[in-house]
Amino acid sequence: MSEKTILVWFRNDLRIHDNELLTEAIRKADKVLPVFCFDPFYFKTTQYGTLKTGNFRARFLIESVSNLRDNLRCLGGELIVRTGDPEQIIPQLAEQYQVAEVYHHREVAFEETSISARVEAALWKIKLNLKHFIGHTFYHKEDLPFPIKDIPDVFTVFRKKVERDSTIRPCFETPASIPVPAIGDAGEMPTLEQLGLTEPIDDTRSVMHFIGGESQALLRMQHYFWESDRLKTYKITRNELLGADYSSKFSPWLSVGCLSTRQVYWEVKRYEQERGANDSTYWLIFELLWRDYFRFMFKKYGNQFFKPGGFKGHAPDVAPNQDELFEKWKNGLTGVPFIDANMRELNATGFMSNRGRQNVASFLVHDLKVNWTRGAAYFEEKLLDYSPASNWGNWAYVAGVGNDPRENRYFNVIKQATLYDPKGDYIKTWLPQLQNIPAKQVQTPFFLNDAELSMYHVTLGVDYPALIIPPQWKNPLDKNVTIFG
Ligand SMILES: Cc1cc2nc3c(=O)[nH]c(=O)nc-3n(C[C@H](O)[C@H](O)[C@H](O)COP(=O)(O)OP(=O)(O)OC[C@H]3O[C@@H](n4cnc5c(N)ncnc54)[C@H](O)[C@@H]3O)c2cc1C
Numbered sequence: 001m002s003e004k005t006i007l008v009w010f011r012n013d014l015r016i017h018d019n020e021l022l023t024e025a026i027r028k029a030d031k032v033l034p035v036f037c038f039d040p041f042y043f044k045t046t047q048y049g050t051l052k053t054g055n056f057r058a059r060f061l062i063e064s065v066s067n068l069r070d071n072l073r074c075l076g077g078e079l080i081v082r083t084g085d086p087e088q089i090i091p092q093l094a095e096q097y098q099v100a101e102v103y104h105h106r107e108v109a110f111e112e113t114s115i116s117a118r119v120e121a122a123l124w125k126i127k128l129n130l131k132h133f134i135g136h137t138f139y140h141k142e143d144l145p146f147p148i149k150d151i152p153d154v155f156t157v158f159r160k161k162v163e164r165d166s167t168i169r170p171c172f173e174t175p176a177s178i179p180v181p182a183i184g185d186a187g188e189m190p191t192l193e194q195l196g197l198t199e200p201i202d203d204t205r206s207v208m209h210f211i212g213g214e215s216q217a218l219l220r221m222q223h224y225f226w227e228s229d230r231l232k233t234y235k236i237t238r239n240e241l242l243g244a245d246y247s248s249k250f251s252p253w254l255s256v257g258c259l260s261t262r263q264v265y266w267e268v269k270r271y272e273q274e275r276g277a278n279d280s281t282y283w284l285i286f287e288l289l290w291r292d293y294f295r296f297m298f299k300k301y302g303n304q305f306f307k308p309g310g311f312k313g314h315a316p317d318v319a320p321n322q323d324e325l326f327e328k329w330k331n332g333l334t335g336v337p338f339i340d341a342n343m344r345e346l347n348a349t350g351f352m353s354n355r356g357r358q359n360v361a362s363f364l365v366h367d368l369k370v371n372w373t374r375g376a377a378y379f380e381e382k383l384l385d386y387s388p389a390s391n392w393g394n395w396a397y398v399a400g401v402g403n404d405p406r407e408n409r410y411f412n413v414i415k416q417a418t419l420y421d422p423k424g425d426y427i428k429t430w431l432p433q434l435q436n437i438p439a440k441q442v443q444t445p446f447f448l449n450d451a452e453l454s455m456y457h458v459t460l461g462v463d464y465p466a467l468i469i470p471p472q473w474k475n476p477l478d479k480n481v482t483i484f485g
Contacts, residue, residue, distance in 0.1 A: 003030040005181055007094055009086070009104040009119070010036045010079070011112075012387075013135055013257035014064045015214040016071050018171035020133050021103045022178070031181045033097050034072055035090065036065050038083040039115070043195045048377035055200040056350030056384050057252075058192055060212035064256050066189055067213025077178030081187040083194070087118040094128055097181055105257070106132040108298040109388035110306070137292045138168050138261050138285075141299070148299050153403045155293050162289070168265050205429055206349040208244035210252050210384055217253035221264065224248050225271050234280040238287070239355045241426040247353070248284060251385035254291070261288055294393030297403050305392040308373050310401025319369040326370045328468050329360070330378055332430075335460070335467035337443055338417035339363050341430035348430075350384035355420050361398040362411035367472055372399035414473040417443040433463045440477060447475040 006029040008021045014036075016022060025032045038061075042052050053061070069079035082089045094102060102123055107113055120130040134140050141148055145165035152158045192199055202209065210216075225231045230245040240246035253259040265285060272281050298305060308315035319325060328334050332343035342356035352360070357379075364375045376395035380386050396402035398409045421427055424442035428435045434442050436456040441448060445458060446467040453460065460466040 002098075003181075005029055005031040005033055005097055005099045007033045007035060007090065007097070007099040007102045009090055009102055010034060010065075010068065011104060011107065011257075012255065013105045014068045015217075015258050015260060016068070016075070017174045017214065017218070018135075018260035018263045020135050020172050021105060022175055023172045024133070025103055026175050026178060029100070031097075031179050032077070033080065033093065033099060033181060033183075034068075034077060034178070035080045035082070035093055036068070037086040037089050038065075038081070038190050038195065039086055040084065041111075041115070043197070046377055046380070048374055050377045050381040051197075052380065053195075053197075053386075054350065054381040055192060055197040056382070057386060058195055058197050059200055060210060060252055060350075060384055061256060062189060062192065063212030063216075064214075064253075064258050065212075067215050067258075069186075069189075071214065072178055075175060075178045077180050078183050078186050080183060080185075081189055083190050086115060087122050090119050091122045091126055091128070094123065095126060099128070102128060102130045103133060104130060105135045107136075108295050109392075110303050112388065135260070136257065137295055138265055138288065139166050139292055140169060141296070143167065143169070144296075148296060151296050151300055153297070155290065155404065158293055158296075159286070159289055162292075168262060171260065171262050171266055200350070203348040205345070207242070207351055207353075208249060210249070210351070212252070212256070212258065214253070214258040217250070217259035220249060220253065221259065221267060224250075225267060229275070231268070231271055231284060232275065232278065232280055235283040236280065238283070239353075239420055241353050241355060241421060242429060249351075251387075251390075252351075255385045255387040255390075261291065264288065291387075291390055294389040297393060298389040301403060305389075305396050305402070306373070308371055308401075310396045310399065311403050312401045315371065316365055316399055316401065317369055318371050322368070322370040322374075325368040325468060326364075326374055328465070329364050329368060329370065329375070333465045333468075334363070334368070335446060335465040336363065336413060337424075337427040337431055337434060337445065337464075338413055338421065340465070341427045344430045346379075346382050350382060352383075355416070357394070358398060359411050359413050359416050361395055362409060363413050365399045366410045367413070367469060372396070372401070412473065414443055414476060418476060431464065434458060444473070444475060444477075446471060447477070 006025040008025050013019060044052050046052055072079050090102060123130050139162060143166050145161050228245050237246040250259055254261060268281055268285060304311055332340035334340055339360055342352050342360050346352040361375055364370050365372045372395055376392050379391055400409055424439040427442050434445060437445060458464055
């Protein structure tokens with residue numbers, strides 16, 4: 001009898017730990033053929049004029065695929081790497097290696113599921129089956145206490161039911177060896193240049209140097225949980241803005257699956273056993289549940305999340321000069337230091353804190369009145385951790401057009417800056433031209449008079465932009481004003 005080969009099509013699951021595809025393929029087949037495609041679709045320009053993938057994320061992806069290849073090779077395996085359309089490459093390799101079946105992890109967003117649908121149709125033509133696995137979330141959809149169509153639209157309701165009624169499955173063992181067929185041409189890793197991109201320049205102010213790959217992801221988890229012991233205080237520090245350890249920084253690795261969220265869950269449980277459970281250990285799981293929630297919402301509602309009107313059916317109002325305002329926002333030139341500092345961090349590093357993201361998104365939509373989908377598309381290009389459901393879901397939520405549009409998600413960005421950057425350290429890191437302005441005034445240089453500006457060596461419109469919209473906020477230093485009311 002001839003040998004059975006299963007092709008494992010890697011996508012956003014670039015790991016060998018807790019990877020059901022690999023475990024199952026090894027169990028069911030004599031030989032396993034691991035494949036990754038750099039799909040040119042992901043390196044195109046979008047309808048918004050942004051790139052689908054910017055250079056920080058592209059470099060991270062190349063590192064991640066390269067590390068997967070190394071890790072597979074350590075187990076006696078290999079990774080076939082191709083650049084091209086998976087719809088052609090996967091069936092062609094399937095024929096060449098006479099595979100019996102193709103495995104992949106199911107995605108949720110429209111473009112990703114369309115790609116798998118096309119691959120599935122192409123495989124059908126050669127009488128092969130594409131088997132779908134679930135591996136991106138804490139919970140399997142089968143383990144939820146409701147069918148996808150009945151998942152509560154309100155996060156808190158979803159969370160409470162899931163926490164009460166569902167359990168998270170154990171992780172799959174990392175395979176000890178991977179039997180691959182004789183592979184003639186495993187393929188070269190593409191360079192950034194071949195993907196149409198340039199090498200990003202690393203900024204020393206970055207919260208950390210992110211290197212792609214599951215080896216780095218597991219080291220990061222080891223560091224954050226065990227070595228620095230910062231999980232213990234996660235809930236207290238998670239809204240900070242500077243440094244590697246105020247939050248987990250797992251997101252870039254989670255987005256391409258270098259880290260399994262289930263692995264994170266069980267590592268938190270081990271931490272709780274060994275070092276004790278507290279609000280912080282729970283809160284990391286709580287935040288990760290948001291990730292599950294947005295993925296399930298995408299499964300439930302499909303394309304609604306990409307429309308300017310979202311679920312409301314009508315988009316928020318936009319300013320007549322939104323093009324100009326959007327350009328200023330993108331480049332960190334709005335004249336609001338907290339917004340500009342965050343946008344400059346994103347542009348220079350590919351990362352922005354969760355607090356920063358909430359504020360720049362709210363500011364774009366509610367203060368500048370720019371179509372929120374433009375902001376989401378810009379994040380798609382720039383973010384190291386871009387993930388369709390987390391990005392578009394959060395943007396729709398902040399814009400108030402998401403599946404749960406109950407509350408007004410307006411952030412008073414001056415109040416936020418005063419609360420979360422009280423000494424102005426974050427602003428001054430990204431806007432050093434404001435370093436002479438005292439902490440109490442650095443969030444609002446537009447309220448300084450000429451004499452004060454001159455004393456602090458700042459000329460608005462020269463060293464730092466003047467405000468691009470009339471101030472919507474009262475001066476926090478005005479004795480009659482309480483912006484915290
Ligand atoms: C407008 C906007 C766009 C965003 N786009 C993305 C995106 O494309 N990809 C992405 O991973 N996250 C996105 N987020 C969520 C969140 O900002 C990041 O996950 C977080 O800042 C990553 O840093 P961390 O890993 O240190 O997070 P931690 O605070 O350590 O949280 C742990 C993990 O929980 C998950 N998580 C935390 N908050 C959220 C949230 N609000 N929604 C979904 N998952 C969450 C992430 O996987 C994160 O890695 C977005 C948030 C906003 C407001």
